[in-house]
Amino acid sequence: MLRFRVQPSGGLPTGRLGDQRRAVWLGGYFARWPMGRSASCDRARVWESKRSKASREGWRLESPLRAEEPEKRVSMDTPTSFINPPLIRNNLKGEDLPQKGMTNSKGDANKHLRDNRSYFQPPTTWVKAPLESKELLAVCLKKVKKLSEFRLVNAEFICTDPNSKRIQVKVKVQREVLDGVFVEEQHTIESVVFCQNCTSCTPNDPNQWEAVVQVRQHVSHMRTFYYLEQVIRKHQAHIGATKIKPINQGIDFFFAKKSDATKFYDFLGRVVPIKQARFHKELVSQDIKSNICRYRFNIAATICPICHDDLIYLPPKLSSSVGYLGPLVICTKVRNTITLLNPFTLQKYVLRRDQYWRAPFESILSSMQLVEYIVLDVKIDFCRAKEGHKKYASAEVQIARVSDFGRNDTIFCVKTHLGHLLKPGDCALGYDLHGANLDTEVEKYIASLPDAVLIKKKYGSKQQNKV
Numbered sequence: 001m002l003r004f005r006v007q008p009s010g011g012l013p014t015g016r017l018g019d020q021r022r023a024v025w026l027g028g029y030f031a032r033w034p035m036g037r038s039a040s041c042d043r044a045r046v047w048e049s050k051r052s053k054a055s056r057e058g059w060r061l062e063s064p065l066r067a068e069e070p071e072k073r074v075s076m077d078t079p080t081s082f083i084n085p086p087l088i089r090n091n092l093k094g095e096d097l098p099q100k101g102m103t104n105s106k107g108d109a110n111k112h113l114r115d116n117r118s119y120f121q122p123p124t125t126w127v128k129a130p131l132e133s134k135e136l137l138a139v140c141l142k143k144v145k146k147l148s149e150f151r152l153v154n155a156e157f158i159c160t161d162p163n164s165k166r167i168q169v170k171v172k173v174q175r176e177v178l179d180g181v182f183v184e185e186q187h188t189i190e191s192v193v194f195c196q197n198c199t200s201c202t203p204n205d206p207n208q209w210e211a212v213v214q215v216r217q218h219v220s221h222m223r224t225f226y227y228l229e230q231v232i233r234k235h236q237a238h239i240g241a242t243k244i245k246p247i248n249q250g251i252d253f254f255f256a257k258k259s260d261a262t263k264f265y266d267f268l269g270r271v272v273p274i275k276q277a278r279f280h281k282e283l284v285s286q287d288i289k290s291n292i293c294r295y296r297f298n299i300a301a302t303i304c305p306i307c308h309d310d311l312i313y314l315p316p317k318l319s320s321s322v323g324y325l326g327p328l329v330i331c332t333k334v335r336n337t338i339t340l341l342n343p344f345t346l347q348k349y350v351l352r353r354d355q356y357w358r359a360p361f362e363s364i365l366s367s368m369q370l371v372e373y374i375v376l377d378v379k380i381d382f383c384r385a386k387e388g389h390k391k392y393a394s395a396e397v398q399i400a401r402v403s404d405f406g407r408n409d410t411i412f413c414v415k416t417h418l419g420h421l422l423k424p425g426d427c428a429l430g431y432d433l434h435g436a437n438l439d440t441e442v443e444k445y446i447a448s449l450p451d452a453v454l455i456k457k458k459y460g461s462k463q464q465n466k467v
Contacts, residue, residue: 132157140169140191150175151182158188167191206243209254210296211261215268216250217303221368224272224307224334225251237267258297265299270336273304273353304356306331306338309370309455310363311431313442318359322349327445328453331363343417343453346392364438370429370455373399376411380419395419399428399452416454430454 118126119139129135137155141147150173158168169189174182217224232238238253240260245252255261268274280298287293306312310331319325326342329349333339338351376398395418400411412434422428434451442449 131162136167137169140167140189141171143191144171144189147171147173153184165193167193206254209242209256211255211258212296212298213253213255213261213265213268214250214298214300215253215274215303216300217305218249219305219307219366221307221366223367224303228268228272231271232267235267237264240264261297261299265301268301269353272334273306273336273338273356274301275304275353275357276301304334304338304353304360305362306334306356307363307366308332308334309367311365311453311455312340312361313364313439313445314361315441318361321359322351323347325349328449330453330455341392341417344394344415344450346394346417364442365431365436367455369431369436371432371452372402372458373412373428373430373452373454374402374405375399375422375424375426375428377424378419378422381415392417393419395422397422397454399430399454401432402427412451414450414452414454418454418457421457422454427458428454429456429458 117130118128119136121127121139121142127135127139129139137157141152141155153172153174155169155171158170160166160168167190169191170186171189172184172186174184176182215225215228238244240255240257241253241264242256243252243254245254253261253264255264265274265276276299278298278300280300282296282298283293284296285294308331312329312331314322314325314327314329316327319327322340325340325347326345328344329340329342331338332341332348336353338353338356340349340351341347379396381394381396395416396413397416397419398411398413400409404410416422416428418428431453432451433446433449433453438446
């Protein structure tokens, strides 16, 4: 007959080293009995039958205990759970215990800005974190691999010498290995602090660029670029540029990042009517092993050649597409749209950027070809006064070229939109169509064109300051 020794479930039964014992779960107690090394086959069959009976009745059988192995710290969720650390270690050899999944981190780099006490948090964020603060603790813990697979119980800083450039954090983690069974361990994380300058303080190498925006305008003057310079400086759109290189009929803007170049191109599209003529990508270097390629990007942006105060001739087909504006129009404003004005009928039309690039046209005379006239007589046409044209007033004026004084008595009678500004004796600037060399296409309609088109009034130095 087998004799049973019954012990309460609060502790584990102990025995001689090397003894083979069996434990059976009996209503909150362990029932154990010895089995000699020289047990016969009959006794082994009896044990197997009793084990099968215990399993049928819902008893819990455990594997042999090994008292020589050290005990491991574990925690229990329920007081009735039977925990055997050596048993867990034997049965879970393939599992990722905390010491396997998270090693002591040594030499992890923390980039630090000395001036504003900020630490780099990948990919592009800088976090202000004083020493031994919760922000710095979060930065250090995010660098630990596989920390999300464990339950973080506690984390605290370990005091180190400030001159050592080391940050040590002691963490306590848990992981569930069985139902309601957690293994708990402590680890030390060590990070190395590297001081560096921020991107705004670091001087950029002009030759180290990734993208270039080539801005071009095919005109004989730089008026548009002078306006662009003022707008760019006002909105600080050139901050990301490493180098700005002026060339013939344009400017090149070099950027260290492609995103800065794209942002600058979008800014130009909101200021002037531009067209993306070319987007070229060039391979600079390639690493076949890591599959990393380095490119340089080229964005060519062409600005509309129409400028402020230009005289434009619209062919009949193009004039009908813009609301029969007329053969001769003046460009009064150039932003991301083009404003055209008929100086004879005071009709105005705002041309969008996409409309212009679908059917582009050029000016026949630019502001560099303006001629000075003197006003002899002004007669305002009140019949053409319309509501909404307060900025302009139609009038018939008699003018003469200043260069003709003392040579001939040629007088021109033309219509103008400057009737509210001009008075007899004033000077005005306009285009001389009587003696101008025009295109062949415009020469066909020269008979229907006026002798001169006034653009603006010319002020003296004192009068201009008052206005």
